[in-house]
Amino acid sequence: MYEVEVKVKLKNPEDVRKRLEELGEKVRTVRQRDLYYQHPCRDFAETDEALRLRCSDDKVALTYKGPKVGREKSRVELEVVVDDFETTDAILRHLGFEPLEHAEVKKLRTVYTLEVNGEKVVAALDEVEGLGTFLELECKADDESEVDEKEKLLVSILEELRVEGKRVRHSYLEMLLDQGE
Amino acid sequence: MYEVEVKVKLKNPEDVRKRLEELGEKVRTVRQRDLYYQHPCRDFAETDEALRLRCSDDKVALTYKGPKVGREKSRVELEVVVDDFETTDAILRHLGFEPLEHAEVKKLRTVYTLEVNGEKVVAALDEVEGLGTFLELECKADDESEVDEKEKLLVSILEELRVEGKRVRHSYLEMLLDQGE
Numbered sequence: 001m002y003e004v005e006v007k008v009k010l011k012n013p014e015d016v017r018k019r020l021e022e023l024g025e026k027v028r029t030v031r032q033r034d035l036y037y038q039h040p041c042r043d044f045a046e047t048d049e050a051l052r053l054r055c056s057d058d059k060v061a062l063t064y065k066g067p068k069v070g071r072e073k074s075r076v077e078l079e080v081v082v083d084d085f086e087t088t089d090a091i092l093r094h095l096g097f098e099p100l101e102h103a104e105v106k107k108l109r110t111v112y113t114l115e116v117n118g119e120k121v122v123a124a125l126d127e128v129e130g131l132g133t134f135l136e137l138e139c140k141a142d143d144e145s146e147v148d149e150k151e152k153l154l155v156s157i158l159e160e161l162r163v164e165g166k167r168v169r170h171s172y173l174e175m176l177l178d179q180g181e
Numbered sequence: 182m183y184e185v186e187v188k189v190k191l192k193n194p195e196d197v198r199k200r201l202e203e204l205g206e207k208v209r210t211v212r213q214r215d216l217y218y219q220h221p222c223r224d225f226a227e228t229d230e231a232l233r234l235r236c237s238d239d240k241v242a243l244t245y246k247g248p249k250v251g252r253e254k255s256r257v258e259l260e261v262v263v264d265d266f267e268t269t270d271a272i273l274r275h276l277g278f279e280p281l282e283h284a285e286v287k288k289l290r291t292v293y294t295l296e297v298n299g300e301k302v303v304a305a306l307d308e309v310e311g312l313g314t315f316l317e318l319e320c321k322a323d324d325e326s327e328v329d330e331k332e333k334l335l336v337s338i339l340e341e342l343r344v345e346g347k348r349v350r351h352s353y354l355e356m357l358l359d360q361g362e
Binding site: 064076 | 220221222223230232243245247257259260261262263264265268269271272275276277
């Protein structure tokens with residue numbers, strides 16, 4: 001199973017929001033705060049790993065992401081729900097994990113679902129502090145041969161939503177770290 | 182606030198259980214499995230810290246214990262409830278935390294409360310795999326000056342419960358590690 005994703009930094013967020021309300025179904029709006037940590041004795045930037053603590057309105061989760069492997073950049077992703085943000089952060093700091101500088105991602109995420117050609121697509125409209133507003137479209141492909149076709153589908157939805165803006169391939173974390181440099 | 186504790190390795194566990202049923206109130210019986218981890222780049226035995234993942238019937242918790250400080254050996258103790266034992270264990274292993282050898286503590290804990298001289302005392306009858314059956318009595322002291330007096334109270338309860346056995350000061354983890362050496 002592959003996740004296919006396109007992401008655009010929006011020039012016209014309010015237009016896109018209106019089109020999403022018309023064409024899709026709003027699932028939820030959630031405020032998310034992500035903290036990324038560095039490892040006490042190895043460099044996650046080098047090993048291509050990440051440890052993230054995410055605080056949402058509805059839950060707190062600790063996520064480990066392993067190095068990207070293969071052409072499609074899939075990776076191990078392990079997540080547990082924890083019952084307290086501050087205590088988990090304190091445990092991590094006692095163990096020597098320090099939050100990366102410029103690595104706190106705060107966003108207001110509104111999630112929509114769209115049905116296009118029988119395909120279920122998840123659209124996330126992300127207002128990211130310090131970065132702007134982004135649209136992420138995501139769907140699933142059963143195998144690698146489907147990836148290109150699914151990506152074309154997502155690009156066609158961008159057109160239908162009259163999205164104006166530049167496609168981006170970096171994560172919000174990478175963009176914030178770039179800004180901080 | 183201080184926690185005052187006495188612990189005895191029981192020679193007569195079934196007699197003590199009967200006395201507890203008569204004199205106290207049974208709160209719950211819970212099966213607990215504890216895994217202790219070593220840090221990827223420092224020696225917890227040297228720094229006097231511990232990282233424990235505990236799986237009970239009713240919940241899974243990750244606990245950090247800091248070094249003992251002061252005469253009364255108080256220590257930082259931070260605990261979060263997590264939603265999955267296996268995933269938390271997998272995240273810790275990916276981060277380089279490996280379970281210590283001989284450091285899996287499995288026990289069946291029956292908890293009672295007793296009221297003695299207006300003092301609430303918690304009694305835990307622990308059947309520990311590979312170690313035997315122990316009774317732990319615990320109560321709270323508001324400040325250091327009360328500690329001795331509270332300990333005397335606990336010792337008097339041992340007599341009332343007709344406890345036979347040797348008082349122990351080591352944790353179950355330390356006892357298991359000693360056996361493994």
